[in-house]
Amino acid sequence: MGLFDKIFRRSRPAGPLDDYWYFPFGAQQATSAGVRVSEETAIKYLTIYACVSLIAGDVARLPLNLYRKRRDGGKDTVTDQVIYDLLHNAPNDEINSFNWREAGIGQNLLWGNHYSLVRRNDRNRVVEIWPLDNPGNVEVYRNGAGELRYRWDAGGRTVDRGRDEIFHVPGFGFNGLKGMSQISVAREAVGLGLGVEQFGARYFGEGTHPTGVVQFPQGVKLGEKAGQYHAALKEQWAGLGKAHSLMVLSNGEEFKPLTIPLEDAQFLETRNFQKIEICGMYHVPPHKIAIHGANSNYNNLEQENQHYIDACLIHWVRRWECCINQQLLTRAERLAGFFFEFNLAGLLRGDSQARADFYTKLWQVGAITQDEIRGKENMNPLPAGEGDKTYVPLNFIPADQAAQIAKEPAPQPGEEGRSVERRDGKSARETRSILVRDRIAKQYHPLIRSAAEAVVNREAKAVKAQVTKMTAGRAFRSMDEWLGEFYRDFPEYIRQKMGPVLRSFCEAIRDAAGDEVGIDPDRAEVRKLIDDFVARYAERHIESSEGQLRALLAGAIADLEQRVDEWRETRPEKIARNETTRASNAVYQAVVFAAGLGTVWRVRGAETCPYCKELNGKRIVRGQSYVENGQEITPEGKDAMPINGTKAHPPLHRGCDCYLTAG
Incomplete structure (x- = not known):
């Protein structure tokens, strides 16, 4: 307060806890280094500028959101309030939120305080916020009634405002009402740093010592002409x-x-020490402003980055949050559960692999949905609410469906081994077996379809883009050459998209089959089977896609566009249906064979095609197949159907829904 005592001729002398006790406002008192220091001169010291601009920019870039607490302990984002628009987007018509917050935090880091003028409507709601450009010119005092007031000089005119008209963010201080100027506290360190900078500049301009x-x-004597000679x-x-x-x-x-080497005067050491000392004042790891020590390495930098967040940024974030909630929200709004909070997710983001691992762990325990993950990565939700489900480790199925499974009655003692024949010729054990696998397939069906959509959309988009180039005469190669090159590299994308969900589905079938036949299958062997299945699916997909498109090359090139549009409409569903049937039976058969049993082909009812009915009830063991390549199946009264490829398990044809049982 010593600064303002002099300005307003108050009688109380300044003390060491008062802002600007070290030097009065408007003056630049010389330090021991012989350099005059103020906030305006300090920012010209590159290390201070780097620290201030770094911290201010990092805090300002964080999204500032308005929330409302829920009774269950959660919170909902609120975007339809005027105060949200002011703080999140623009506090007034001339300044955006980022620049306002960046300038305010910069003032905190130099003067120790930020002040903004607040304009309210007749309902006491904030409608505009205007920053004051010189926080060192503001006096915080109490009037005769004990009310907190703010007074400053504006172009020779004294302005005096009450508490509800000022938004004030004080930095560190001993009374909680006004922050201490960090530049004032560190005046000698800043002065030495500025002095060393000036010394270096003058050295190269004039020299710091006689060079010769x-x-x-x-x-020969120069006499009076010595000065002219020099x-x-x-x-x-x-x-x-x-x-x-x-x-x-x-x-x-x-x-x-x-x-006389410059290093002999410890010039470089002094410069580096002063830079690091300033970094220490602001709690900024030196590497953040391009000061790298001899011991810096990647692991150290990771730890220092986390230290930067924990020791430097967090307390400025929390300081601003507290002041905003206290001063810019009404008491009624706070009691109603409204509060502002910075979203720190942007600061805590690691690299893409670290984020993927983090999201995977949360997703696997049902703590987060796919849509929530997509939102954090700035992606839109999945259509039709497909991404709005949580999953649990029960073979990674929706949590609500896991609860339904848990409620289903368990088989009665002794029931598992009974072979009670039903009218359709199936035992109760067989019925339970396929019901479990059908339930798993139903749960994974939308996930497999979604992955298939991504694959089909990717190739459809690529094909249509190439057709456009061909039509416009901008293609450098024929469509035949382009198809060969595109589908040569496409299997990797298919494995990337379809692989994870198919593996998870196959593992779920493996566990269910193992429980049914009472063994713990060799996981390495089954894993190899699953990997082979995924690789073979990629081959089947390429064979089908490339074969269809090449067959159309003889006609109009627009036919290719029409075909891929048809794919988008129907193919993902077909892929999901066929591949769940194929994968379920392949893995189930491998587990049953591992138990030393055989498998029996089963159809689902009267609607089954006559060709599949010819195989109903047929049993094979390891090493055998149901139909050999080139063999024909000829139901009574039907044409023969030649078989393309050996069939060791369903499906026999596209759309086939037959299944296997142990026997």
Whole structure:
């Protein structure tokens, strides 16, 4: 308060806890280094500028959202309030939220305080916020009634406002009402840093010591002309731009250099020490402003980045949150559960692999949905609410469906092994077996379909783009060549998209089959089977896609566009249906064979096609197949159907829904 006592002629003397006790406002008191320091001069010191702009920018870039607490302990984002628009987007018509917050935090880091003028409507709601550009010119005091007031000079006019008209964010201080100027507290350190910078600049401009002497022949005396001679030498050869130039002496003089390395004066060490000391004042790891020490390595930098968040940014974030909630929300709004909070997710983001691992762990325990993950990655939700489900480790099925499974009655003692024949010829054990697998397939069906959609959309988009190039005459190769190149690289994308969900589905079938036949299957063996299945699916997909498109090359090129549009409409569903049947039976059969049993082909009822009915009830063991490649199936009264490829398990054809049982 010593600054404002002088300005307003108050009688109380300044003390060491008052802001600007070290020097009065408007003056720049010289430090021991001989440099005058104020907030305005301090920001010209590059290390301070780097620290201030870094912290201010990092905090300002965080999304500032308005929330409302829920009774269950959660919170909902609120976007339809005026105060949200002011703080999230623009506090007034001239300044956006980022610039306002960046300037405010910068003032905190230099002057220790930020002040903004607040305009309210007749309902006491904030409608505009205008920052004050000189926080060092603001006096915080109490009037005769004990009310907190703010007073400052505005162009020779004294302005005095009450508490509800000012938004004030104080930095560290001892009374909680006004922050101490960090530049004032660190005045000597800042002054030394500025002094060293000026010393370095002058060294290269003029020199900090005699760089040499000129010796004249004996008997030559300059007398009064010595000054003129020195000035001429300095004009001709002094300064950084004239360093290392050739000196010509015409009167028998001899130049003798004096070598005093700059490092001997510990110049570089002093510069580095002062930079690190300023970083320490702001709790900024030196590497954040491009000061790298000899011991810096990747692991250290990771730890220092986390330290930067924990020790530097968090307390500024929380300080602003507290002031915003206290001063810009009404008491009624706070009691109603409204509060502002910075979203720190952007600061805590690691690399893509670290984020993927983090999301996977949350998703696997049902703590987060696919849509929530997509939202954090700035992606839109999945259509039709497909991404709005949580999953649990029960083979990664929707949590609500896991609860339904848990409620289903368990088989009665002794029931599992009974072979009670039903009218359709199936035992109760067989019925339970396929019901479990059908339930798993139903749960995974939308996930497999979604992955198939991504694959089909990717190739459809690529094909249509190439057709457009061909039509416009901009293609550098034929469609036949392009198809070969595109589908040569496409299997990797298919494995990337379809692989994870197919593996998870197959593992669920493996576990269910193992429980049914009473064994714990060799996981390595089954894993190899699953990997082979995924690879083979990619091959089947490519064979089908490329084969269909090449068959159309003889016609109009627009036919290719029409075909891929048809794919988008129907193919993902077909893929999901066929591949769940194929994968379920392949894995189930592998587990049953591992138990030393055989498998029996089963159809689902009267609607089954006559060709599948020919195989109903047929049993095979390991090493056998149901139908050999090239063999024909000829039901009574039907044409023969030649079989393309050996069939060791369903499906026999596209759309086939037959299944296997142990026997």
